[in-house]
Amino acid sequence: GSSELAGVAALLKAGKARNVVVMVGAGISTSAGIPDFRSPKTGLYANLSRLKLPYAEAVFDIGYFRRRPEAFYTLADELYPGKFRPTVFHSFLALLERKGVLRRVFTQNIDTLEHLAGVPEDKIVWAHGSFAANHCIDCGTEMATATLKAIMDAGKIPHCARCKGLVKPDIVFFGENLPARFFELAPVDTRAADLVIVAGTSLQVHPFADLPNQVSCPRVLFNLERVGDFGRRKTDVTVLADCDTAVRELATLCGWTAELEAMWAKTAMEETKGEAEGEAEG
Ligand code: CNA
Numbered sequence: 001g002s003s004e005l006a007g008v009a010a011l012l013k014a015g016k017a018r019n020v021v022v023m024v025g026a027g028i029s030t031s032a033g034i035p036d037f038r039s040p041k042t043g044l045y046a047n048l049s050r051l052k053l054p055y056a057e058a059v060f061d062i063g064y065f066r067r068r069p070e071a072f073y074t075l076a077d078e079l080y081p082g083k084f085r086p087t088v089f090h091s092f093l094a095l096l097e098r099k100g101v102l103r104r105v106f107t108q109n110i111d112t113l114e115h116l117a118g119v120p121e122d123k124i125v126w127a128h129g130s131f132a133a134n135h136c137i138d139c140g141t142e143m144a145t146a147t148l149k150a151i152m153d154a155g156k157i158p159h160c161a162r163c164k165g166l167v168k169p170d171i172v173f174f175g176e177n178l179p180a181r182f183f184e185l186a187p188v189d190t191r192a193a194d195l196v197i198v199a200g201t202s203l204q205v206h207p208f209a210d211l212p213n214q215v216s217c218p219r220v221l222f223n224l225e226r227v228g229d230f231g232r233r234k235t236d237v238t239v240l241a242d243c244d245t246a247v248r249e250l251a252t253l254c255g256w257t258a259e260l261e262a263m264w265a266k267t268a269m270e271e272t273k274g275e276a277e278g279e280a281e282g
Helices: 002-013 056-060 062-067 069-079 088-098 145-153 180-192 208-214 243-254 257-281
Strands: 020-024 102-107 124-126 129-136 167-171 195-199 219-223 237-240
Touching (some): 002 237, 002 243, 020 088, 020 180, 069 145, 069 167, 088 257, 124 180
Parallel strands (some): 195 219
């Protein structure tokens, strides 16, 4: 609750939290209009019946992708970066960076909104990959994103120019390894962390879900439901609320409200700017 958040704000204001490590999932992007996976009525898994999947996770299963790539590409078309504005929560991450206290953001998301909000790439670990690059699943040949996007926009499935194998964006599917950068930075960052913020994740997918267990510093949870083992440690702060609302409250307690709102407002201006440029071109 509020008094516990005041404790977190005190750590930030006193300069005692200077290596904040943030661990996030789809719930930080739902207010941007991107559905998460597991929310009961609005989540993707509850709305995938039109893809006629044998089971919901199949859309991100590499074996299923080989047989029926259309399912993934239907979803990819909806989730493709470029259509969504960062949330207040994303701007809060950029604010932590501006304050010089952000050590790393470990994200399971593939929407790249952290980066769009202003968090530099070296502060982000895309634990489940991203749409930034694409490779053939058979021979590994890269396909330029512009090429892949053009094929997608034509409603077709991209195949490798070299071996005709299926091409897919470098999003980590079930049955695939996480990027090496995750395994390099996770041990170092969890050791160095002096404050951990976990937000918008059901903590169901491993090895990501183990990250919060590896730290010994205070942990804060901003989520609609209780997840993982939060609440087991005396130092845990659990805020069961919408994560935008929660960080607004935290920002207020830190005296950062005007700065946070200004940074978030800027993400809207950039969006409008992009639209205006698009109109001028088109
Ligand atoms: P999930 O399993 O769908 O869990 C989401 C969690 O967020 C749930 O516990 C919700 O209660 C909670 N939540 C939803 N809305 C809010 C909110 N406004 N404020 C606070 N909490 C909220 O998603 P996870 O990320 O845990 O699952 C891992 C998958 C989901 C990753 O591999 C992602 O790639 C994948 N995914 C990503 C996106 C994206 O990039 N935006 C969208 C959908 C799925």
